[in-house]
Amino acid sequence: MMGFLQHLGFWDWLGLGIILLILEVFGAGGYLLWIGIAAAFTGVIAFLIPGLDWIWQFLMFGVLSILTALYWWNRQRSARRPSDTPGLNRRGxxxxxxxxxxxxxxxxxxxxxxxxxxxxxxxxxxxxxxxxxxxxxxxxxxxxxxxx
CATH class of the missing domain: 2.40.50.140 (Nucleic acid-binding proteins)
Structure with missing residues (x-):
């Protein structure tokens, strides 16, 4: 296991990102989308900075996961504004x-x-x-x- 972690490459992160995005298609409700994007970003950064230690890669993945989740949470929160048509879908x-x-x-x-x-x-x-x-x-x- 330690050997795998020490030789963790950008393909591993891109593969994890793709797997998470595929799982999101099956109805995770948006949760795996942002973690999958964070894994893909980690793969891109690991490609741009070859030789990046696995500890830094995991730390970067964790921080990116939290940042993307907070971005989504803020975006969802700001989208909940009062409707300009309050009677919509309330027939009568x-x-x-x-x-x-x-x-x-x-x-x-x-x-x-x-x-x-x-x-x-x-x-x-x-x-x-x-x-x-x-x-x-x-x-x-x-x-x-x-x-x-």
């Missing part, structure tokens, strides 16, 4: 505060309203069909309404 949230006539009476806490060409299930107090209601909330696909 655009109906909050709007008024509609009941399409079907609310009986037992359930009824329906017509919005454009679709019909929505609503929940609220029992009311006859045709009553004007306002959407005050949403519980999954159920719109919560109150009479005007």
């Amino acid at each position: 949230s655009e109906l909050l505060g709007r008024q509609f006539a009941l399409h079907e009476a609310i009986v037992g806490g359930r009824g329906k309203i017509r919005v454009g060409d679709s019909v929505w299930l609503v929940g609220g107090p029992d009311l006859p069909a045709g009553t004007q209601v306002r959407v005050i909330g949403q519980d999954g696909v159920l719109l919560l309404v109150e009479p005007l």
